[in-house]
Each structure stands twice: as C-alpha cells, then as structure tokens.
Amino acid sequence: MALEKITMPQLGESVTEGTxxxxxxxxxxxxxxxxxxxxxxxxxxxxxxxxxFSGTIKELTAEEGETLAVGxxxxxxxxxxxxxxxxxxTSNEPNGKTTEDTKEADEDQSMKKRYSPAxxxxxxxxxxxxxxxxxxxxxxxxxxxxxxxxxxxxxxxxQKEEQVVREQESASQxxxxxxxxIKSDENTTKAxxxxxxxxxxxxxxxxxxxxxTTEIPHAWMTIEVDxxxxxxxxNSLKTEFKAQEGYNLTxxxxxxxxxxxxxxxxxxxxxxxxxxxxxxxxxxxxxxAVANEQELFVPVIKHADEKSIKGIAxxxxxLAIKAxxxxxxxxxxxxxxxxxxxxxxxxxxxxxxIINHPQAAILQVESIVKRPxxxxxxxxxxxxxxxxxxxxxxxxxxxxxxxxxxRLKEILQQTNEETTSIY
Amino acid sequence: xAVMSYIQxxxxxxxxxxxxxxxxxxxxxxxxxxxxxxxxxxxxxxEFGGDRVLDTPLSESAIAGVGIGAxxxxxxxxxxxxxxDFIMPAVNQIISEAAxxxxxxxxxxxxxxxxxxxxxxGVHGALYHSQSVEAVFANQPGLKIVMPSTPFDVKGLxxxxxxxxxxxxFFEHKRAYRLIKGEVPDEDYVLPIGKADVKREGDDITVxxxxxxxxxxxxxxxxxxxxxIDTHILDLRTVYPLDQEAIIxxxxxxxKVLLVTEDNKEGxxxxxxxxxxxxxxxxxxxxxVMRLAGPDVPAMPYSPPMEKFFMINPDKVEKACRDLAEF
Numbered sequence: 190m191a192l193e194k195i196t197m198p199q200l201g202e203s204v205t206e207g208t209x210x211x212x213x214x215x216x217x218x219x220x221x222x223x224x225x226x227x228x229x230x231x232x233x234x235x236x237x238x239x240x241x242f243s244g245t246i247k248e249l250t251a252e253e254g255e256t257l258a259v260g261x262x263x264x265x266x267x268x269x270x271x272x273x274x275x276x277x278x279t280s281n282e283p284n285g286k287t288t289e290d291t292k293e294a295d296e297d298q299s300m301k302k303r304y305s306p307a308x309x310x311x312x313x314x315x316x317x318x319x320x321x322x323x324x325x326x327x328x329x330x331x332x333x334x335x336x337x338x339x340x341x342x343x344x345x346x347x348q349k350e351e352q353v354v355r356e357q358e359s360a361s362q363x364x365x366x367x368x369x370x371i372k373s374d375e376n377t378t379k380a381x382x383x384x385x386x387x388x389x390x391x392x393x394x395x396x397x398x399x400x401x402t403t404e405i406p407h408a409w410m411t412i413e414v415d416x417x418x419x420x421x422x423x424n425s426l427k428t429e430f431k432a433q434e435g436y437n438l439t440x441x442x443x444x445x446x447x448x449x450x451x452x453x454x455x456x457x458x459x460x461x462x463x464x465x466x467x468x469x470x471x472x473x474x475x476x477x478a479v480a481n482e483q484e485l486f487v488p489v490i491k492h493a494d495e496k497s498i499k500g501i502a503x504x505x506x507x508l509a510i511k512a513x514x515x516x517x518x519x520x521x522x523x524x525x526x527x528x529x530x531x532x533x534x535x536x537x538x539x540x541x542x543i544i545n546h547p548q549a550a551i552l553q554v555e556s557i558v559k560r561p562x563x564x565x566x567x568x569x570x571x572x573x574x575x576x577x578x579x580x581x582x583x584x585x586x587x588x589x590x591x592x593x594x595x596r597l598k599e600i601l602q603q604t605n606e607e608t609t610s611i612y
Numbered sequence: 613x614a615v616m617s618y619i620q621x622x623x624x625x626x627x628x629x630x631x632x633x634x635x636x637x638x639x640x641x642x643x644x645x646x647x648x649x650x651x652x653x654x655x656x657x658x659e660f661g662g663d664r665v666l667d668t669p670l671s672e673s674a675i676a677g678v679g680i681g682a683x684x685x686x687x688x689x690x691x692x693x694x695x696x697d698f699i700m701p702a703v704n705q706i707i708s709e710a711a712x713x714x715x716x717x718x719x720x721x722x723x724x725x726x727x728x729x730x731x732x733x734g735v736h737g738a739l740y741h742s743q744s745v746e747a748v749f750a751n752q753p754g755l756k757i758v759m760p761s762t763p764f765d766v767k768g769l770x771x772x773x774x775x776x777x778x779x780x781x782f783f784e785h786k787r788a789y790r791l792i793k794g795e796v797p798d799e800d801y802v803l804p805i806g807k808a809d810v811k812r813e814g815d816d817i818t819v820x821x822x823x824x825x826x827x828x829x830x831x832x833x834x835x836x837x838x839x840x841i842d843t844h845i846l847d848l849r850t851v852y853p854l855d856q857e858a859i860i861x862x863x864x865x866x867x868k869v870l871l872v873t874e875d876n877k878e879g880x881x882x883x884x885x886x887x888x889x890x891x892x893x894x895x896x897x898x899x900x901v902m903r904l905a906g907p908d909v910p911a912m913p914y915s916p917p918m919e920k921f922f923m924i925n926p927d928k929v930e931k932a933c934r935d936l937a938e939f
Contacts, residue, residue, distance in 0.1 A: 305867070305897060305898040305899060306894050306895045306896070306897050306898075307867045307895060307896050307897055307898040308898060309895075310895040310896075326938065326939055327938050327939050330939065332898055332939075333866075333867045333868075333896075333898035334816070334898075
C-alpha cells in the first residue's frame with residue numbers, strides 16, 4: 190500500500206486557486222481512477238476533480254467551502270502497491286480471504302451505490318444495510334441475487350455497525366446544530382415561500398460581488414453619446430450581414446471595438462489592482478456580461494483591439510450561445526482586463542455597475558434612445574446612448590476617466606459609413 | 613409419439629380438424645392441387661376434394677372476405693395467405709369486418725375464421741417474403757394472434773384456432789417449417805390460446821420471446837449455462853392479447869428481462885410486453901428491461917450479410933443475455 194496525494198488542479202490558465210464546493214467522496218470510499226472526487230469552483234466555473242489513482246480515500250485535508258491554492262493537497266488516497274506488498278500487508282490480517290476481497294473491490298466500483306428497485310425493496314424488507322454488502326454486478330453493483338443469497342444464508346449484515354454510524358451521524362449533526370439555530374425572524378419561511386439554497390455559481394457571484402463592493406472604492410461617471418451615424422451604419426448592414434454570416438451584427442460589437450480602441454490610448458483603465466502595485470495590462474481582453482435565467486457569466490473577448498467588428502460580433506454570438514447552453518469553459522472566462530456590460534438590452538438608460546474584481550473599471554452600455562437634441566440651435570431627432578463608467582478610485586481618478594470617456598465618445602460619433610468598415 | 617417437423621404439425625392439425633368437423637375447409641392460393649407453396653396443405657386436396665380445399669385467385673382481400681362470409685354463416689374456414697407479407701390487401705377485411713363483427717352485431721354474428729400465414733426472415737426472401745406483420749394487427753380487440761414456436765404447440769394451437777369462435781391470425785415462421793422438429797402426440801389435443809408457456813426454467817435472467825426467437829433463446833441458454841448463467845425462457849405463443857399474468861411472473865422471477873423479436877424494434881409486440889412489466893414489476897426489477905429486435909429499417913435486405921445484420925440469431929441473443937447477466 191502507498192499513500193498518494195491529490196492536489197488542487199490547475200483548472201484554467203490564469204486560475205491560481207479553487208474552492209471546494211462539495212466533496213463527492215468520504216474517507217473509506219473506494220474509488221477508481223478518473224472518478225470525480227470533489228466539485229471545485231474557480232472563477233465562476235464549476236468543475237469536477239477526477240481522481241488520479243484507484244484506491245481508498247484516506248483523509249480529506251480540505252473542508253467544503255475552503256479555498257486552496259493550485260497544487261495544495263486536498264486529500265490523501267491509499268493505493269495498492271506492487272503484488273508483493275499486498276501479500277505482505279494482508280498476511281498480517283487474521284482472515285486470509287480478504288486478499289481476494291480487497292482485490293475485487295479494487296476494480297470498478299462505480300455502480301456500487303446504484304440500487305435497483307428490487308435490491309432496495311429486499312434490503313428494506315429484510316433490514317439489510319447495503320453499505321455492508323459486496324456487489325457482484327457490473328461496476329460493483331449489488332444485484333438482486335446478492336441480496337437473495339444473503340437472505341437465504343441468514344447472515345444479514347449486523348446492525349451494530351450501522352448503529353455506530355448512525356450515532357456518529359447524529360453526534361455530528363448536533364455539533365452543527367447550534368450554528369443553524371441562530372435564525373432571525375425574517376429568515377424563517379412561511380407557507381408558500383420557496384427556499385433556494387445558495388450554491389455553485391450563485392454563491393460565487395454573491396461572494397465576488399461582496400468582494401468587489403467592500404474592497405473597491407467605486408466612483409461613477411456618465412456621458413451621453415450621439416450615435417445616430419453608427420445606428421445608420423449598422424442598420425444599413427444588418428440584414429445583408431445576417432444573411433451572409435448567419436448571426437446578428439449587434440450594436441454591442443461596435444461598442445466593444447470602440448472601447449478596445451480607446452483603451453489602447455488610455456492603458457490606465459486597462460489595469461489591475463494588485464495590493465502594493467498596479468499592473469497595466471498590455472493585452473486588451475474585454476469581459477462581456479452574459480446572463481441566463483439563473484446565472485451571470487463574464488466570458489472574455491481576447492485581444493479585442495486586434496479584431497474587426499465582424500470578428501467581435503461573431504465571438505459575442507459564440508460566447509452567448511455557450512453561456513446559454515452552459516458550455517463556457519474557464520478558459521473562455523479568464524484573462525479579462527476590462528468589462529463591458531450591455532445593460533441596454535434590458536431597456537436600462539442608467540446604471541451603476543459593480544467592477545469585475547480585480548479589474549479597474551466597468552462600462553455600462555445603456556439603451557440607444559431617439560431623443561430631441563439641439564444642434565446649431567435647432568431641434569434634431571438623434572439616437573442617443575448613455576455610457577456609465579464605474580471606476581476603481583484607487584487606480585483611477587476622474588480626470589483620466591473623463592478623457593477616456595471623451596475619446597470614446599469621439600470614436601463612437603465618428604463611426605459612420607465613410608470612416609468605418611466592419612471587416 | 614411421433615417426431616415431426618413444424619410444417620408437418622400444421623398439416624396434421626389441418627387434416628385432423630377436417631376429419632373431425634366437415635365444416636372446416638381450406639382456401640388460398642395454390643393450396644389445392646399443389647398442396648401449398650410450402651406444402652402445408654400437402655395431400656389434403658386428394659383426401660378431402662376440391663370442395664373443401666379451394667384454390668383461389670391471387671386476391672388476398674377475396675380470400676379473407678370469402679372466408680369471413682363463410683364463417684359468419686357457420687363454416688370453419690382456414691384461409692391461407694401465401695406469405696404474411698401479402699396479407700396487406702386483406703387488412704380491411706380482417707380488421708374492419710372479422711375483428712369487429714361480434715361487437716358490431718351485439719353478439720348476433722361472429723366470424724370463426726383462421727387465417728394462416730408464413731412470416732419471418734432468414735430465408736433470403738427479401739422484402740416480400742420476410743416480413744413480420746403481427747404488430748399491424750396487435751391493437752385490434754376482437755382479433756387473436758397466435759405465433760407458435762414448436763411442432764407440439766403448432767398442432768395444439770392450430771386446432772384451438774380452428775375451433776375458436778372468433779377470428780384468429782395464425783402466423784407460422786417459415787424458417788421453422790423444416791428447421792424445427794419435435795415430438796407431437798398422436799392423439800387429439802388443443803392448447804389454450806392466450807396462454808404463454810415456460811420453455812426453460814432458470815433464475816438468473818428472463819428471456820421473453822416468441823416464434824423462432826424461442827429457439828434462438830434456447831440455444832443461447834445452453835451456452836450461457838456452461839458459464840453458470842441460468843436462463844428462464846417464456847414463449848408468448850399468443851402475442852395478442854398477451855398473457856399478462858405469465859409475463860409478470862416470468863419478469864418477477866429474475867428481475868432481469870430481455871425481450872426478443874425479429875420484428876422492427878419500435879412499435880413491436882415486445883414494446884407492449886415491456887409496458888406490462890413496467891406497470892407491474894417495478895419493485896422486482898434488478899435491471900432495465902432490454903430489447904433485442906430487428907433494426908428500424910423498412911425491409912429485410914436481400915444481401916446475405918445485410919440480412920444477417922437484420923436478423924436476430926443465437927449469438928446476438930447470447931450476447932444480450934450476457935450483458936444483462938453481468939449487470
């Protein structure tokens with residue numbers, strides 16, 4: 190026998206740590222190589238950690254909810270060593286038969302806890318603790334015949350062990366209890382209320398938002414941009430574009446492009462707070478907020494400054510499809526340097542975004558609204574949009590952000606059929 | 613007790629019934645002088661004459677229709693469809709008339725007709741000579757569909773079909789005709805229609821099938837027994853209406869059920885068998901109910917490798933059985 194460690198895996202290029210959300214195994218469990226042992230959350234991605242070995246879980250060194258750096262040990266696993274080791278270790282045991290048993294148990298046990306209706310019924314009727322039964326079916330499954338043999342033999346696995354387990358369980362429950370009893374009146378549910386446990390992505394969003402708002406001193410700024418020409422340009426192209434390319438030429442793609450261009454000129458906004466230093470990023474990777482019914486994701490358009498409007502539109506489309514079908518990978522969501530939030534899709538005209546930690550700023554693109562505007566002392570009907578910037582006041586000040594926004598405004602207002610190609 | 617082939621059992625049952633009851637007569641294409649294309653009615657024309665063994669035109673609708681009319685007037689016709697594949701022109705007569713006359717006339721009329729037809733593949737018969745058509749008729753209350761597997765069952769069930777006071781479709785597997793031999797008692801006996809039969813006792817897995825599938829299952833069971841896998845085999849014998857009691861009992865016996873038919877899988881008889889098991893046996897099931905059937909393609913191919921692919925055989929049954937046993 191040898192003791193091996195399983196460590197927090199690197200789940201994505203830029204991921205440095207992971208939080209164990211759920212343990213899928215407990216000490217004593219026999220597992221096969223590649224069996225999932227824990228659910229780990231990083232950067233809004235949930236992933237399962239597969240076992241690197243076949244063997245028996247010895248000890249879990251991390252608790253649920255604990256965050257560990259990549260490479261840190263999360264559990265110990267006992268694996269069977271060479272043939273000679275097995276015999277030497279088992280020869281000490283009083284029962285020679287166990288050699289065979291343990292060997293068999295080492296095989297695939299993935300079906301061990303899959304009980305058929307017949308097995309469950311027989312186990313209940315005869316008070317058999319299925320945890321104590323060895324299965325002979327595929328993947329260690331306990332078959333109806335296994336149970337029938339036990340019943341016929343009269344050697345029903347003792348209940349004593351089961352009771353010990355139960356006592357332990359109830360004891361541990363009691364320990365947990367006091368925490369749960371602290372419940373204010375407002376948190377109690379009444380008939381008809383629905384309790385939704387905060388887990389997984391929701392929990393990650395909550396934690397990240399709390400970190401952002403408590404750590405980052407937010408400041409806000411809004412400018413109004415006349416995008417009449419941009420709207421005209423986009424409308425002149427959109428039908429043909431859709432027919433040719435198969436996806437929509439959205440306004441958002443124009444904004445991503447313009448922001449990327451402005452960031453190139455104002456790298457201060459394309460930076461990260463790192464405690465004792467500010468890191469100005471060279472790459473311009475725009476995080477975009479994409480939501481499905483329950484969850485919010487921020488996949489990243491990498492090197493947005495090097496892409497055409499068409500390329501960006503294509504990427505937005507692909508990322509949105511992935512987000513809606515839950516197929517985003519941590520790779521898709523890592524490396525963002527600045528976030529653009531398309532709040533306009535909800536009809537919003539003004540909002541205060543929470544910065545996507547640890548970035549320096551987030552820009553909300555609001556609804557484009559046709560409004561009367563005075564140009565040369567005359568009223569004109571113009572397509573207007575508000576851009577709302579939230580900035581990390583540790584990194585940025587009003588002056589630089591004001592310049593950035595004005596430059597952005599300039600770029601957007603100059604976006605028209607003569608100056609801009611989407612290809 | 614004599615050993616005879618499946619088709620000899622057909623002929624024997626027909627002869628004995630014609631001897632026993634002069635109202636019994638045969639009609640079909642080439643059933644008379646030629647004695648049938650498979651020789652199922654061989655010698656009956658000579659023995660009973662042209663009035664009781666009628667050669668008909670190539671018109672299945674007429675064969676069924678004439679038979680139904682005669683049956684309603686008190687005769688006991690045994691109509692032969694040369695191949696089950698050719699029964700389609702007669703479907704309207706069978707489903708809309710024969711199956712429903714008793715109900716429609718409030719018991720004033722009934723149609724005690726037996727319609728025999730060779731079905732099934734594995735004989736290089738291709739599209740028009742290989743079909744399994746039982747599912748077409750298997751949701752028509754008023755009809756009975758008998759599909760025997762052994763010469764013993766053929767004799768007892770064909771006699772029962774002829775004596776039955778309502779229409780019975782009697783499908784004979786054409787490959788079984790000369791392939792399957794078995795002991796058949798000389799005396800007169802009938803077997804109950806609507807009753808399945810346990811063809812092999814076992815307690816590891818249950819195979820429920822009918823027709824030639826029974827023999828494939830029996831062969832597979834022999835091989836499985838060498839490895840200690842004990843197969844329980846239920847022969848449905850009557851595929852409509854199904855013997856629910858026997859199906860439930862057989863399924864409960866092992867909790868691992870394989871259903872076998874050579875018909876196309878979707879919509880076949882065994883789908884209904886699976887439903888009966890699902891409705892009644894949940895807490896005895898130890899594995900998903902499995903089906904082994906022909907693929908869902910329109911027809912039996914002519915090409916031998918493709919026909920082999922389409923057809924079930926003992927190897928396929930054995931493989932499916934092993935898979936289930938190991939589950």
